[in-house]
Amino acid sequence: xxxxxxxxxxxxxxxxxxxxxxxxTHAQHLLSTGRPEEGTxxxxxxxxxxxxxxxxxxxxxxxxxxxxxxxxxxxxxxxxEQFYLNKALSTAIAKALQMFFPNTIHIKWPNDIYxxxxxxxxxxxxxxxxxxxxxxxxxxxxxxxxTTHFSAHIPNPTSMYLQGKPIEDxxxxxxxxxxxxxxxxxxxxxxxxxxDREYKLLLYxxxxxxxxxxxxxxxxxxxxxxxxxxxxQLQIIMEDGSNRHFSIKELSYR
Numbered sequence: 346x347x348x349x350x351x352x353x354x355x356x357x358x359x360x361x362x363x364x365x366x367x368x369x370t371h372a373q374h375l376l377s378t379g380r381p382e383e384g385t386x387x388x389x390x391x392x393x394x395x396x397x398x399x400x401x402x403x404x405x406x407x408x409x410x411x412x413x414x415x416x417x418x419x420x421x422x423x424x425x426e427q428f429y430l431n432k433a434l435s436t437a438i439a440k441a442l443q444m445f446f447p448n449t450i451h452i453k454w455p456n457d458i459y460x461x462x463x464x465x466x467x468x469x470x471x472x473x474x475x476x477x478x479x480x481x482x483x484x485x486x487x488x489x490x491x492t493t494h495f496s497a498h499i500p501n502p503t504s505m506y507l508q509g510k511p512i513e514d515x516x517x518x519x520x521x522x523x524x525x526x527x528x529x530x531x532x533x534x535x536x537x538x539x540x541d542r543e544y545k546l547l548l549y550x551x552x553x554x555x556x557x558x559x560x561x562x563x564x565x566x567x568x569x570x571x572x573x574x575x576x577x578q579l580q581i582i583m584e585d586g587s588n589r590h591f592s593i594k595e596l597s598y599r
Contacts, residue, residue, distance in 0.1 A: 355384040355415055355527035356520070364407075365389035368414035369469060369485040376473070376481055381416050384527070388413040388519060392487070410504075411488040411515055415526060421534055422479045427472050428577030429533060431456050432540040434484050435468050437529035439547050441522045442466070442488075445510045451549035454570075454579050455593055458488075459549050462599075463503035465489050486522065490515065501599060545572050550598070557581070557591075557598045 358381065365371055368387040375381045391407035419430055435456035442458060442465065443450045451459045458466035469485040489504035490512050505512055512518050532539060545551070551570050558565055568581040568589075578590040 352531060353384075353527060354530060355417075356386050356523040358382050358385040360385070360387045362387070362389045364391040364393065366392070366394040367485075368392060368412055369471060369483050370394075372414040372416050372483045372485075373471070376416065376483075383416065383418045385416045386413055386519075386523065387416075390515075406492055408515075409491040411486070411490050411518055411522070413486055413519060413522075415484040415486075415523075417482045417484065417530065419479050419482055419530075419533070422537070424472075424474045424477050424479060425576070426537065427474075427479055428455075428573070428575065429537040429540060430472070430479070430482060431468075431470055431577065432544040432573075433529045433533040433537070434470065434526060436540060436543050436547060437525040438466055438468060438486060438488070438522060440529070441525040444521065445505065446508065450547070452544065452547045453549040454573060455577060457549075460503055460508055463501045465503050465505065465508070484526070488518075488522070490518065548573070555598055557596045559596050560594065 360371075362371075365387070368389050371387050371389075372385075375385065375387075389412050392412040417430075422429060435452050435458065438458055439450050439452055442460070446460050449461045453459050453464070456468040456470070457464050458468070466486065466488040471483045471485070472479050473481045489502060491506045492502075492504040493506060495502040548570060551572075554567060554569055556565055556567055566583065568583040571580045571582055571588075574580055574590055578592050579596075580588065580590050583589055
């Protein structure tokens, strides 16, 4: 068992760039022109056109933050099980950051990483499906490390620097993240359901009364986050006691 968990998959191949528009886009290019080794990492010291969930833009100053992508082939997962990849990989980044912030790291559904009530990292996972299975996945990570100022339009951002943990060696921080991704990916191969509990315990605002905006109507509603279902929908107990499930396109909250 311990030997299995020590198999190195992630990071054996590393492409390092001073500047790229997007590490995920470069990973897509590698996949479209060949079959890169599983665990291949693309790291850019400056990413100029990074993207987040729902097409949002990820801002990243040169040489101040960590922006990288990992290519994986989780063909042991059916298409219907793909949210387990989100659970495993967002938990991996959360665990890497818990080394610096032991008691305040949470995962804001589906896979943003928060310190307290502020966003410190974003994760974008892009899956290619074939025949009911996941054929290939790209894990994109943007971690705010030494940023001191953010644009006014970005909601509740923070960085390791602003949280009192500036980092001089970004390469070492990258390696810490890759070690956690490797460890959690191997755990996913062995038993994906282990992440049901781990992800749930890290959920931001779980069982705390919160307000939500319904995208279709713009209505503000209140409820208590309980969990995330196997399809990746957020499960909320509403104020009226009803149990409802929402996709990422249906509501937002802070």
